[in-house]
Amino acid sequence: xxxxxxxxxxxxxxxxxxxxxxxxxxxxxxxxxxxxxxxxxxxxxxxxxxxxxxxxxxxxxxxxxxxxxxxxxxxxxxxxxxxxxxxxxxxxxxxxxxxxxxxxxxxxxxxxxxxxxxxxxxxxxxxxxxxxxxxxxxxxxxxxxxxxxxxxxxxxxxxxxxxxxxxxxxxxxxxxxxxxxxxxxxxxxxxxxxxxxxxxxxxxxxxxxxxxxxxxxxxxxxxxxxxxxxxxxxxxxxxxxxxxxxxxxxxxxxxxxxxxxxxxxxxxxxxxxxxxxxxxxxxxxxxxxxxxxxxxxxxxxxxxxxxxxxxxxxxxxxxxxxxxxxxxxxxxxxxxxxxxxxxxxxxxxxxxxxxxxxxxxxxxxxxxxxxxxxxxxxxxxxxxxxxxxxxxxxxxxxxxxxxxxxxxxxxxxxxxxxxxxxxxxxxxxx
Amino acid sequence: xxxxxxxxxxxxxxxxxxxxxxxxxxxxxxxxxxxxxxxxxxxxxxxxxxxxxxxxxxxxxxxxxxxxxxxxxxxxxxxxxxxxxxxxxxxxxxxxxxxxxxxxxxxxxxxxxxxxxxxxxxxxxxxxxxxxxxxxxxxxxxxxxxxxxxxxxxxxxxxxxxxxxxxxxxxxxxxxxxxxxxxxxxxxxxxxxxxxxxxxxxxxxxxxxxxxxxxxxxxxxxxxxxxxxxxxxxxxxxxxxxxxxxxxxxxxxxxxxxxxxxxxxxxxxxxxxxxxxxxxxxxxxxxxxxxxxxxxxxxxxxxxxxxxxxxxxxxxxxxxxxxxxxxxxxxxxxxxxxxxxxxxxxxxxxxxxxxxxxxxxxxxxxxxxxxxxxxxxxxxxxxxxxxxxxxxxxxxxxxxxxxxxxxxxxxxxxxxxxxxxxxxxxxxxxxxxxxxxxxxxxxxxxxxxxxxxxxxxxxx
Numbered sequence: 039x040x041x042x043x044x045x046x047x048x049x050x051x052x053x054x055x056x057x058x059x060x061x062x063x064x065x066x067x068x069x070x071x072x073x074x075x076x077x078x079x080x081x082x083x084x085x086x087x088x089x090x091x092x093x094x095x096x097x098x099x100x101x102x103x104x105x106x107x108x109x110x111x112x113x114x115x116x117x118x119x120x121x122x123x124x125x126x127x128x129x130x131x132x133x134x135x136x137x138x139x140x141x142x143x144x145x146x147x148x149x150x151x152x153x154x155x156x157x158x159x160x161x162x163x164x165x166x167x168x169x170x171x172x173x174x175x176x177x178x179x180x181x182x183x184x185x186x187x188x189x190x191x192x193x194x195x196x197x198x199x200x201x202x203x204x205x206x207x208x209x210x211x212x213x214x215x216x217x218x219x220x221x222x223x224x225x226x227x228x229x230x231x232x233x234x235x236x237x238x239x240x241x242x243x244x245x246x247x248x249x250x251x252x253x254x255x256x257x258x259x260x261x262x263x264x265x266x267x268x269x270x271x272x273x274x275x276x277x278x279x280x281x282x283x284x285x286x287x288x289x290x291x292x293x294x295x296x297x298x299x300x301x302x303x304x305x306x307x308x309x310x311x312x313x314x315x316x317x318x319x320x321x322x323x324x325x326x327x328x329x330x331x332x333x334x335x336x337x338x339x340x341x342x343x344x345x346x347x348x349x350x351x352x353x354x355x356x357x358x359x360x361x362x363x364x365x366x367x368x369x370x371x372x373x374x375x376x377x378x379x380x381x382x383x384x385x386x387x388x389x390x391x392x393x394x395x396x397x398x399x400x401x402x403x404x405x406x407x408x409x410x411x412x413x414x415x416x417x418x419x420x421x422x423x424x425x426x427x428x429x430x431x432x433x434x435x436x437x438x439x440x441x442x443x444x445x446x447x448x449x450x451x452x453x454x455x456x457x458x459x460x461x462x463x464x465x466x467x468x
Numbered sequence: 469x470x471x472x473x474x475x476x477x478x479x480x481x482x483x484x485x486x487x488x489x490x491x492x493x494x495x496x497x498x499x500x501x502x503x504x505x506x507x508x509x510x511x512x513x514x515x516x517x518x519x520x521x522x523x524x525x526x527x528x529x530x531x532x533x534x535x536x537x538x539x540x541x542x543x544x545x546x547x548x549x550x551x552x553x554x555x556x557x558x559x560x561x562x563x564x565x566x567x568x569x570x571x572x573x574x575x576x577x578x579x580x581x582x583x584x585x586x587x588x589x590x591x592x593x594x595x596x597x598x599x600x601x602x603x604x605x606x607x608x609x610x611x612x613x614x615x616x617x618x619x620x621x622x623x624x625x626x627x628x629x630x631x632x633x634x635x636x637x638x639x640x641x642x643x644x645x646x647x648x649x650x651x652x653x654x655x656x657x658x659x660x661x662x663x664x665x666x667x668x669x670x671x672x673x674x675x676x677x678x679x680x681x682x683x684x685x686x687x688x689x690x691x692x693x694x695x696x697x698x699x700x701x702x703x704x705x706x707x708x709x710x711x712x713x714x715x716x717x718x719x720x721x722x723x724x725x726x727x728x729x730x731x732x733x734x735x736x737x738x739x740x741x742x743x744x745x746x747x748x749x750x751x752x753x754x755x756x757x758x759x760x761x762x763x764x765x766x767x768x769x770x771x772x773x774x775x776x777x778x779x780x781x782x783x784x785x786x787x788x789x790x791x792x793x794x795x796x797x798x799x800x801x802x803x804x805x806x807x808x809x810x811x812x813x814x815x816x817x818x819x820x821x822x823x824x825x826x827x828x829x830x831x832x833x834x835x836x837x838x839x840x841x842x843x844x845x846x847x848x849x850x851x852x853x854x855x856x857x858x859x860x861x862x863x864x865x866x867x868x869x870x871x872x873x874x875x876x877x878x879x880x881x882x883x884x885x886x887x888x889x890x891x892x893x894x895x896x897x898x899x900x901x902x903x904x905x906x907x908x909x910x911x912x913x914x915x916x917x918x919x920x921x922x923x924x925x926x927x928x
Contacts, residue, residue, distance in 0.1 A: 063820050063823070064820060066820070066823075067820040067821050067822040067823070070822035070825070070826075071724070073720055074720045074721065074723055074724025074725075077716065077718075077719075077720035077721040078720075078721040078724050078725065078729075078733075078737055078741075080721075081717055081718075081721055081740075081793075082737070082741075084744070084789045084792070085741075088789075092751070092754075092755070265640075266643055269636060269640035269641070270640040270643065272637055273637035273638055273640065277634060277637060278641070286645070287641055287644060287645055290644050290645055290648050293648070293913055293914075296913045297850070297906065298847075298849070298850020298851070298852070298877070298906075298909055299850070299852065300850065300852045300877050300881070300902070301651060301902055304651075304880070304898070305647070305655070307884065308655070308658060308899070309650055309654050313654075314532075333643065334644065337644065361626065361627075363634070387746065390748075391748025391749070391751075393749065393852075393853050394749075394853055394856075394877070394881070397856075397884075397885055398880075398885075402885055420748050420750045423750050423751070423754065424750050424853065424857065427753070438754060439754075445748060446751070449746060449747075
């Protein structure tokens with residue numbers, strides 16, 4: 039610091055010069071400190087911005103708009119023969135009922151173009167609603183009923199967010215105003231979002247298929263990576279001799295942990311799909327790819343857990359005459375298990391949020407059906423988010439945000455479980 | 469037959485074998501377990517392993533071969549007209565036969581020949597299932613009998629079981645090697661096939677990237693150029709932007725939290741920052757594409773700048789946010805590893821807090837920090853979803869962050885999503901890119917490790 043104080047300082051003024059430089063230096067210290075605080079705050083700010091933008095965009099997807107219409111269950115349309123044959127009831131054109139109800143509610147709409155616009159107020163999902171009603175209770179045929187039907191996504195967006203968020207124009211807005219005046223519009227909890235598969239219609243699209251797909255993929259990943267990872271860690275930590283081969287294995291594991299996830303996708307595509315000819319888009323392949331990806335994480339965490347068990351435990355077991363294998367499996371492993379499980383859960387949380395490698399193996403297709411086995415084509419929650427984020431309809435933006443909220447909720451739960459596990463079973467050895 | 473059901477069946481059988489082995493060993497010594505070499509349960513394990521392991525191997529082998537063999541046998545029985553079809557059509561036809569037999573939808577109309585072939589397939593399938601079941605049971609019984617035969621009081625069952633378990637552990641540990649080998653070989657093979665179509669020099673030094681291979685000679689814009697340079701430049705640009713965001717913020721917050729902050733702030737702020745690392749990248753991608761990119765575009769147009777809606781800046785900024793916790797937690801570790809005596813020495817000489825940090829702690833921790841930054845760069849280069857969702861598709865050779873660029877990972881995704889043909893340069897190019905990505909990230913990791921090891925200051 040001597041270079042700061044110029045050599046020109048005169049003898050009697052040294053003290054003053056030092057005091058002045060101290061002020062300068064303390065100022066710099068404060069500035070540096072503020073800079074650090076600013077960095078921390080900036081990081082928090084980014085986090086807050088992301089969460090608030092996602093929640094503010096997505097919370098509205100958990101409710102949907104319904105339109106009240108008076109439906110006449112016309113026997114001529116539903117069941118002309120009157121035999122109440124379930125097949126006939128199931129294949130009737132319920133769309134006609136909705137259209138008739140709309141025409142009746144707005145008799146002033148005469149032209150074809152106007153009618154088409156009118157029909158667009160109600161979602162195609164209403165047809166399914168009516169069919170379910172009739173099939174569950176055929177006696178309803180021939181009666182008139184006021185029913186709440188699913189509104190189209192444009193109506194939904196308009197009702198929830200106002201004019202500027204919607205594609206509705208002119209007369210449709212007038213109709214909406216009328217409906218609102220008649221109290222024929224309401225919002226209800228969107229159960230569809232949790233019970234339906236994907237759809238091209240935003241108001242009907244749900245995450246059930248993706249959640250089930252994610253569940254299968256994670257199940258396979260867990261079933262394969264936990265035993266393999268723990269076994270590998272036990273070997274490397276407890277049994278392996280220190281030689282070139284084990285050094286090589288170790289370097290490999292550390293490097294694999296840093297390989298970009300998309301490369302694992304390439305491996306899955308070339309090996310599982312092209313060489314072994316496993317089905318594309320199947321949760322089985324997804325699980326296999328993610329297993330390879332999570333293995334390094336689990337091995338590294340499990341080794342750390344094994345390392346933290348003090349040598350005295352091992353020596354005591356050996357001293358009592360246990361074989362090395364008995365020492366590991368009866369004494370060391372139970373003590374290391376909580377740490378291993380914590381690492382596994384964190385690895386699985388990573389796998390749950392992983393998207394890129396699954397795009398490579400074709401889990402990116404538009405799939406309406408909910409997968410029922412590990413060989414059915416499926417998609418997973420993050421890929422569903424990617425697909426919806428790419429959709430042009432405005433209503434899909436809120437669906438995307440809502441799906442992100444669900445995904446984050448799962449991740450938070452998993453991480454909390456890991457933290458709980460660690461707190462509950464962590465032992466300090468002194 | 470269902471694999472899971474068979475595996476459960478085998479598990480039950482081996483449990484029965486365990487019980488048998490245990491009981492048999494006790495019978496041998498008339499219930500006096502002191503006369504046995506090992507504990508009775510090890511005899512049980514021994515019998516169970518002998519009965520289950522060979523059967524599981526057979527089951528997996530069967531699962532792998534059975535479909536191909538049956539289809540081959542069905543194909544051999546087909547009438548000549550169909551056998552003489554070109555290979556691709558024959559495959560299609562056989563696919564239809566299999567689908568028909570399994571009750572799925574077929575692509576072609578079903579005729580009598582196909583129905584006959586499907587019936588043949590069904591017949592063979594049942595035959596195969598039956599013989600699999602029979603040979604599995606045979607294997608289990610034979611294995612158990614063989615093991616039981618060996619049991620006598622002097623038989624050393626524990627060492628044998630332990631050797632087997634040890635081998636299983638070795639095999640599990642080798643999976644990591646197998647994965648690496650799998651990655652290298654699969655990517656390398658396809659990349660070599662690509663380089664047979666496109667010369668390596670064209671790939672490495674070409675300045676133009678447009679992977680659309682012309683279907684017709686006269687097609688417009690279908691040059692099929694595979695120049696890697698624009699992709700590398702785009703990747704580097706995005707990574708550079710990300711690092712200019714992540715390094716200062718990450719490093720400064722690590723320093724603040726380690727050196728200035730009180731205990732309370734630390735316990736709260738550190739986990740909150742770590743949350744950023746746990747958020748899936750697809751969420752960052754959504755944030756970049758739907759929040760940051762429009763914001764930048766609007767902000768740009770307000771001050772008269774033309775910002776592309778898929779600018780490198782948006783992707784880079786958000787990627788930087790993602791990497792902050794990565795940089796900060798790695799730096800935090802190395803800063804905390806600097807011994808307290810060095811801080812105390814610096815304070816004793818009259819240095820302020822900031823001077824101590826800048827002139828003593830950071831230089832001492834520098835190798836670790838540099839290593840961490842290198843790892844972060846490799847993370848940024850391999851990051852996929854943010855750039856897929858927020859960066860562009862067209863390869864521009866530009867250094868302007870406001871323009872749209874494309875990256876290696878984006879191109880891999882666009883080349884491979886959708887239909888893949890493993891004989892077209894377009895699909896294989898993705899593997900060449902993957903190879904490049906793998907090599908670059910691997911080198912960065914090795915370099916990071918080297919920096920940490922080579923330049924680390926050893927204290928006390």
